[in-house]
Amino acid sequence: MLTVYGRRNSSNCAKVFWLLEEIGRPFRLVPMGRGSGSENQEELVQLTPFGKVPVVRDGDFVTWESNSILRFLASGAPRGPLWPEDAVGRARIDRWMDWASLSLTPPLTRLRKARSAGAEGDLAPVIESFKQLDGQLARSAYLAADVLTLSDIAAAPAVHRWGLLAEAGENALPDLPHLDAYRSRLLAYEPYRRHISSALS
Ligand SMILES: N[C@@H](CCC(=O)N[C@@H](CS)C(=O)NCC(=O)O)C(=O)O
The missing domain is CATH 1.20.1050.10 (Glutathione S-transferase Yfyf (Class Pi); Chain A, domain 2)
Structure with missing residues (x-):
């Protein structure tokens, strides 16, 4: 299952949460980032060079940068106006x-x-x-x-x-x-x- 590392009150994570609901993709949230309860910045730095959220893991692939994550997730969803094929x-x-x-x-x-x-x-x-x-x-x-x-x-x-x-x-x-x-x-x-x-x- 897709894993999202982040926090609900982060603007960049919120975009990813909205898209995941929009495309109906289930995910597991690992609380990460400032004030999330997990202050383990070292774990975050192992996932991303900049220690920022959101980060997602899909199988062996780990990626970051919220807009790039949006494109990646939408590209793996059925085609529609949200992110067309052409x-x-x-x-x-x-x-x-x-x-x-x-x-x-x-x-x-x-x-x-x-x-x-x-x-x-x-x-x-x-x-x-x-x-x-x-x-x-x-x-x-x-x-x-x-x-x-x-x-x-x-x-x-x-x-x-x-x-x-x-x-x-x-x-x-x-x-x-x-x-x-x-x-x-x-x-x-x-x-x-x-x-x-x-x-x-
Ligand atoms: N350009 C990055 C910015 C990421 C970013 O600045 N994330 C903030 C939260 S919105 C962050 O990680 N802040 C530090 C923290 O939560 O520990 C993106 O769009 O993903």
């Missing part, structure tokens, strides 16, 4: 997965870290990247298409955390109606609620 279909999704990791999430992560250290943090680049997201969501109901794909799962923790900012009454957030509608659409997915919105602060 190169063009995959590239349409993959570019948004990269964008979510490289452009959408980092300004938000920097803001969250600054605030947890008591600083104000820089909200402007967060707003900039979420405006770009809103622009894309004016074109399609989900990030890469009119159906749920791997890119929505990859972006979900950041989308949820934008919602937390908005709900906390953050000043100066622009009105992003397409993003609001998208968040409501995601909230209709039980696996999103279970693994993302209820699990991540």
Whole structure:
């Protein structure tokens, strides 16, 4: 059986948990990572060069990097819109997965870290990247298409955390109606609620 090393309150692990539920793949969770109850970082470093979660083991194969794990697991599942067979279909999704990791999430992560250290943090680049997201969501109901794909799962923790900012009454957030509608659409997915919105602060 597939083994996932990680923790439920990690954004990068949460994406993997959502996908596994979406494709109906059973797995065993080995608690690992900060605050998971298992502080055995040495065991983690034997599995991955960077000592970060998530890590998965499928038979003899061990791999890491959450988006790469998403692609690996989806490639082993029956074909569907989530991760289609053809190169063009995959590239349409993959570019948004990269964008979510490289452009959408980092300004938000920097803001969250600054605030947890008591600083104000820089909200402007967060707003900039979420405006770009809103622009894309004016074109399609989900990030890469009119159906749920791997890119929505990859972006979900950041989308949820934008919602937390908005709900906390953050000043100066622009009105992003397409993003609001998208968040409501995601909230209709039980696996999103279970693994993302209820699990991540
Ligand atoms: N780029 C990596 C980042 C992995 C990462 O930073 N994981 C965090 C949790 S979200 C972590 O391992 N933090 C330290 C810990 O939990 O011990 C990925 O997407 O998998």
